[in-house]
Amino acid sequence: MDHFEMVEKLRTKANVSYEEAKAALEASDWDMLDALVLLESEGKVNNGETKAEYTTQEKPETKAQWNTPENRAKVTDGLGKLWAWIKKMFTLGNSNQFIIRRNGDELVSMPITVMAILMVVFWPFSLIVLFVGLFLGARYSFQGPNINSNVNEVMDKAQNKAASAVQIHVEKDDENKVE
Numbered sequence: 001m002d003h004f005e006m007v008e009k010l011r012t013k014a015n016v017s018y019e020e021a022k023a024a025l026e027a028s029d030w031d032m033l034d035a036l037v038l039l040e041s042e043g044k045v046n047n048g049e050t051k052a053e054y055t056t057q058e059k060p061e062t063k064a065q066w067n068t069p070e071n072r073a074k075v076t077d078g079l080g081k082l083w084a085w086i087k088k089m090f091t092l093g094n095s096n097q098f099i100i101r102r103n104g105d106e107l108v109s110m111p112i113t114v115m116a117i118l119m120v121v122f123w124p125f126s127l128i129v130l131f132v133g134l135f136l137g138a139r140y141s142f143q144g145p146n147i148n149s150n151v152n153e154v155m156d157k158a159q160n161k162a163a164s165a166v167q168i169h170v171e172k173d174d175e176n177k178v179e
Helices: 003-014 018-027 032-041 069-095 112-121 123-135 149-178
Strands: 097-102 105-111 138-143
Touching: 003 018, 003 032, 018 032, 069 105, 069 112, 097 112, 105 112, 112 123, 123 138, 123 149, 138 149
Parallel strands: none
Antiparallel strands: 097 105, 097 138
16 A cells, blocks of 8 residues: 555544644554554544543442432422313313204203313314304303303304304305296
């Protein structure tokens, strides 16, 4: 192997410049291993990784910082609060009802918890059914001790808009049939 090839090989192995590789080879009498050791001792080898450390001293034990009694208490407290919130939501959902009526008759009455679970599990289907029900004359409402009347007022407005849209469509159909 000629000197140029040796410099190129050392340059790629040590990830140093051409000049640094050539100087190291010349200083080590063109011995590749000695040149690499020389570059490493000068701290010029750049392999893109962190440098390895060798020592005879024992490293101090590092204890997992998250596994402390304080952090376990925080996690336990957080889980306790989450569980309390879930129980509160189930209690509220089970004490209030979602009601579907059509032509004054009550078709379905279910706890809000059940409705929420159905909406999550079957969300596309349940949204389509509720939307189509608006145009077929269904009326939706909430009933219970924790229900704000504003919710039902907003739902009545939406249902009235759907009913008027259906009425306009029916009137246009009637006009088309007469002509």
